[in-house]
Amino acid sequence: xxxxxxxxxxxxxxxxxxxxxxxxxxxxxxxxxxxxxxxxxxxxxxxxxxxxxxxxxxxxxxxxxxxxxxxxxxxxxxxxxxxxxxxxxxxxxxxxxxxxxxxxxxxxxxxxxxxxxxxxxxxxxxxxxxxxxxxxxxxxxxxxxxxxxxxxxxxxxxxxxxxxxxxxxxxxxxxxxxxxxxxxxxxxxxxxxxxxxxxxxxxxxxxxxxx
Amino acid sequence: xxxxxxxxxxxxxxxxxxxxxxxxxxxxxxxxxxxxxxxxxxxxxxxxxxxxxxxxxxxxxxxxxxxxxxxxxxxxxxxxxxxxxxxxxxxxxxxxxxxxxxxxxxxxxxxxxxxxxxxxxxxxxxxxxxxxxxxxxxxxxxxxxxxxxxxxxxxxxxxxxxxxxxxxxxxxxxxxxxxxxxxxxxxxxxxxxxxxxxxxxxxxxxxxxxxxxxxxxxxxxxxxxxxxxxxxxxxxxxxxxxxxxxxxxxxxxxxxxxxxxxxxxxxxxxxxxxxxxxxxxxxxxxxxxxxxxxxxxxxxxxxxxxxxxxxxxxxxxxxxxxxxxxxxxxxxxxxxxxxxxxxxxxxxxxxxxxxxxxxxxxxxxxxxxxxxxxxxxxxxxxxxxxxxxxxxxxxxxxxxxxxxxxxxxxxxxxxxxxxxxxxxxxxxxxxxxxxxxxxxxxxxxxxxxxxxxxxxxxxxxxxxxxxxxxxxxxxxxx
Ligand code: SF4
Numbered sequence: 066x067x068x069x070x071x072x073x074x075x076x077x078x079x080x081x082x083x084x085x086x087x088x089x090x091x092x093x094x095x096x097x098x099x100x101x102x103x104x105x106x107x108x109x110x111x112x113x114x115x116x117x118x119x120x121x122x123x124x125x126x127x128x129x130x131x132x133x134x135x136x137x138x139x140x141x142x143x144x145x146x147x148x149x150x151x152x153x154x155x156x157x158x159x160x161x162x163x164x165x166x167x168x169x170x171x172x173x174x175x176x177x178x179x180x181x182x183x184x185x186x187x188x189x190x191x192x193x194x195x196x197x198x199x200x201x202x203x204x205x206x207x208x209x210x211x212x213x214x215x216x217x218x219x220x221x222x223x224x225x226x227x228x229x230x231x232x233x234x235x236x237x238x239x240x241x242x243x244x245x246x247x248x249x250x251x252x253x254x255x256x257x258x259x260x261x262x263x264x265x266x267x268x269x270x271x272x273x274x275x276x
Numbered sequence: 277x278x279x280x281x282x283x284x285x286x287x288x289x290x291x292x293x294x295x296x297x298x299x300x301x302x303x304x305x306x307x308x309x310x311x312x313x314x315x316x317x318x319x320x321x322x323x324x325x326x327x328x329x330x331x332x333x334x335x336x337x338x339x340x341x342x343x344x345x346x347x348x349x350x351x352x353x354x355x356x357x358x359x360x361x362x363x364x365x366x367x368x369x370x371x372x373x374x375x376x377x378x379x380x381x382x383x384x385x386x387x388x389x390x391x392x393x394x395x396x397x398x399x400x401x402x403x404x405x406x407x408x409x410x411x412x413x414x415x416x417x418x419x420x421x422x423x424x425x426x427x428x429x430x431x432x433x434x435x436x437x438x439x440x441x442x443x444x445x446x447x448x449x450x451x452x453x454x455x456x457x458x459x460x461x462x463x464x465x466x467x468x469x470x471x472x473x474x475x476x477x478x479x480x481x482x483x484x485x486x487x488x489x490x491x492x493x494x495x496x497x498x499x500x501x502x503x504x505x506x507x508x509x510x511x512x513x514x515x516x517x518x519x520x521x522x523x524x525x526x527x528x529x530x531x532x533x534x535x536x537x538x539x540x541x542x543x544x545x546x547x548x549x550x551x552x553x554x555x556x557x558x559x560x561x562x563x564x565x566x567x568x569x570x571x572x573x574x575x576x577x578x579x580x581x582x583x584x585x586x587x588x589x590x591x592x593x594x595x596x597x598x599x600x601x602x603x604x605x606x607x608x609x610x611x612x613x614x615x616x617x618x619x620x621x622x623x624x625x626x627x628x629x630x631x632x633x634x635x636x637x638x639x640x641x642x643x644x645x646x647x648x649x650x651x652x653x654x655x656x657x658x659x660x661x662x663x664x665x666x667x668x669x670x671x672x673x674x675x676x677x678x679x680x681x682x683x684x685x686x687x688x689x690x691x692x693x694x695x696x697x698x699x700x701x702x703x704x705x706x707x708x709x710x711x712x713x714x715x716x717x718x719x720x721x722x723x724x725x726x727x728x729x730x731x732x733x734x735x736x737x738x739x740x741x742x743x744x745x746x747x748x749x750x751x752x753x754x
Contacts, residue, residue: 070363073525073576077344080584084341093334096327097537116550171564175481175515195543195551208565209514209556213507231551232536240497240532241357243562246555251507254547255416255432256439256465257303258310264415264469265476266507266554 100229101194109193109227110274116196120249121262122270129275132221136185137161139271143217145182149173151207154185158221169207178214184267185219186212189244190226192234197248198222198272201238209243218267220247223275299438304611307435308602314548315599315655321550322540331537333659336593339495339530340583346495346528347574353498357560359570366577367397370522373573374399374487375406377520383408383485386520389502389512390414391489392596393522393575395427395618396631399487410487411453411479413508415472422449428612429620431546431598436611439463450475476508486512486567488521491595492538493528493572499559500572501535503542503552513556519567524575526583526592538595541657545597578631587668591627593658600652600662606645615642622652626665629673640677643669 102112114124127135140148140162148164159166167173167181178184187205188198198220200206212218228234238244251266262268319325339346351361364370378386386403388394388410400410400421412421416434420427423445427433434442443463450457455475461467488509492501500521502509513519529538543552561570583589601607601621612620616638617628625646629639643666652662 068363069365069369072365073363073574073580074344074347076365076576076580077347077525077583080580080589081341081343083586091334091338093331093338094327095331095537097324097331097540098327101322101324120549120553179477179481192551197551202562202565209510210566213510213514231539235533235536240494240499240557241559243559243566244555244557245510246551246557248549248551248553250553251505252553253415253469253506255414255419255434256442256468258307258432258435259465261465261469264473264506264508265413265480265511 097232098230099232102229106224106227109229110224110276113191113193113196113222113227114272114274116193117198117249117272118196120196120252122196122249122272125271125273127273127275129223132158132273132275133161135273136219137163139219139273140164140183143183143269145217147181147183149178149181149184149207149211149215151184151186151205151211153204153206154187155205158185169211171208173211175210175214178210181215183217183219184211184215185221187221187223188226190228190234190237191222192228192231194230195248197246199234199238200245200247201242202244203242209245212245212247213266216263216267217269217271218250219271219273221273221275227274299436301609301611303435303438304429304608307429307432308604308608311431311548311598312602315545315602318544318548318550322544328537328540329657329659332541332595332657333593335529335534335537336658337590339528340526340589340592343525343528343583346530347525349495350493350498350528351574353494353496354560354570354572355498357498359498359560359572362571362573364573364575364577368402370397370573370575370577371399371402373571374520374522375403375408377518377571378403378408378485379406381485381518385409385411385479385483386485386487387411387413387479387483387512387516388417388486389488389504389509390417390433391487391522392618393489393524394487397522397575397577399522411476411483413476413479413512414504415469415506415508418472418476419445422446422453426613427618429598429601431601433612436613439465439468442468446471446475454478476511480508480511480515483512483516485518485520486516488512488519490521490523490527491542492535493523494530494532494535495528496531497559499532499557502556503539504555505547505553507554510554510556513558514566516567518569518571520571520573522573522575524577525579526594542595542597545595545599545655545657578633581633582627582630585630585668588626588630588665590660591623591630591665593660594623594627595658596623597657599655599657600660603651603655604646605649605651606647610645615645622646622662622666623660626660626662626669629669634673634677640673643667643673 118124145164147167149167151169189201189203191198250270251263253264254260354361362373403410412418419434419442428436440463446457447461455478457471461471490500491503543549561568600623604622607621615624617624619627625642629642632639634640646666648663650663
């Protein structure tokens with residue numbers, strides 16, 4: 066019996082008889098730029114901050130030393146009572162925070178996460194030109210639903226994680242891991258093109274960039 | 277959704293109705309102009325846009341030239357990562373596969389993230405016939421579904437509805453589908469979004485099966501990519517136990533690296549953003565993270581027939597950014613519904629007749645639903661020469677469709693354009709601006725080639741007459 070697979074493949078081959086030997090038309094020209102900004106590290110951090118803020122993320126600049134105090138303040142300002150933490154989060158980050166912590170051991174359900182106030186994570190890398198942070202479920206980032214269900218996400222980006230562009234970022238990412246690229250909080254413009262933050266996913270995204 | 281595209285009137289009749297709808301036209305004009313201007317700014321930020329566009333075009337062409345090879349590679353990679361791959365020759369087969377998978381899970385509802393492929397095959401209706409309810413979770417799709425309506429734009433499907441109408445739809449219909457709208461719901465967009473959030477979250481937390489499409493399928497790794505704004509995509513791709521993705525066979529690209537081209541081209545062309553708020557990628561299943569069962573349905577449904585047409589196959593490069601809709605003077609006035617398929621505007625005018633064949637007056641009239649002004653080609657991030665394909669399809673209509681029907685379809689569409697001076701003026705103006713890009717001779721293949729080879733197209737004037745008249749007439753001369 067001919068399967069749908071056989072049929073589709075046969076149709077494709079029949080459709081391409083004008084292309085001799087199914088040769089590709091050559092290697093695609095990649096005359097585009099590897100990045101669009103001259104990337105001094107300080108300039109990249111500024112650009113990342115600017116572009117994230119442009120998408121209405123709350124951006125904070127600080128240093129590794131001052132991070133614990135900043136996180137404690139951000140959580141207090143938000144009124145967070147319960148905070149979800151992924152495995153592998155650097156313990157000193159929350160040294161000064163007084164909130165109740167709910168560490169994810171892989172068993173937290175979406176229902177449980179519905180009732181927590183905030184989640185804090187690191188990231189795999191960030192892209193300055195587009196104002197994007199990328200999570201790949203590595204250490205300190207956790208499963209995908211951790212940064213999806215709670216309404217408030219704090220993400221910490223180290224200076225050495227910031228790349229200029231998408232072409233620079235992709236080779237560093239492993240396609241075998243599920244990835245979430247985030248450029249500002251959830252947004253919609255479906256109602257009369259008015260931009261509204263947060264239909265689904267966290268409505269508030271705070272990014273702490275460490276110099 | 278009870279509205280169906282099939283059996284809709286041909287473009288000219290549908291266009292006649294929608295151009296009379298002042299509200300629709302005002303909404304569309306506002307939307308298309310806003311997005312169009314923002315897009316130009318976002319594209320202007322990149323000095324290498326022309327090179328990116330060329331790379332996008334070549335990557336897609338290369339893939340299409342060896343589509344069988346890349347699909348087999350993708351299939352093997354998805355299977356190696358723990359996914360199951362199904363092939364569907366047409367809509368009925370694809371719908372059957374999805375319904376069987378949902379039945380096998382013992383479920384009677386699924387959540388869906390906006391997918392044009394599933395709209396194209398009428399999946400929601402097919403599932404409904406099997407006793408399965410499909411919940412659309414994109415805000416605009418929700419508005420359309422609750423309002424028992426059809427999407428009218430690729431990117432902003434409910435652009436034909438105003439906030440007041442949306443409020444009324446939510447207040448009236450949400451309760452019938454699940455969690456009712458809050459009492460005293462206002463028409464503020466933030467309140468409407470909040471109502472949608474609450475209504476849908478209940479469904480996300482309950483759903484065991486999700487259905488998605490995908491923007492890209494990467495052959496070398498078997499990775500799927502969904503690009504979105506709201507997070508409903510992430511919800512569908514993360515929370516349910518089973519994920520079924522229905523993906524057109526033209527969505528495959530060879531390598532992970534190729535994303536560097538498309539993730540630059542797509543957001544800027546589509547929503548005019550440097551990057552869309554959320555992009556999700558997944559490769560098969562991941563232990564204890566996300567769906568534990570993943571099914572990929574590879575859909576033909578007319579794509580191989582399109583591939584067989586040497587001129588028309590370039591339509592398969594389309595990455596569904598909707599830039600061509602927003603610059604099209606005809607779309608702006610006719611609206612998305614007039615095109616009678618999930619693919620409206622210029623891309624719809626070439627894709628729909630190719631996917632479905634020239635079976636009815638609708639398909640036969642679509643290649644005439646254009647002034648050939650060339651604006652769609654100019655903005656297309658993968659350089660699809662839509663005017664070229666339109667001309668080519670007109671020729672096919674002339675050859676294949678019996679006399680009466682084709683004349684009726686073509687004449688009506690052409691007359692419609694002539695009857696709408698505003699559409700025509702805008703088209704002329706756009707054409708003038710893009711004059712340098714216009715070919716001197718139409719590259720017509722087949723029997724028309726001899727004709728076109730010996731005739732130069734009349735050069736377009738530097739300025740349309742009407743503009744010249746307006747500028748040069750003396751004050752008070754009218
Ligand atoms: S034809 Fe080009 S411009 Fe139109 S939706 Fe497709 S990719 Fe975008």
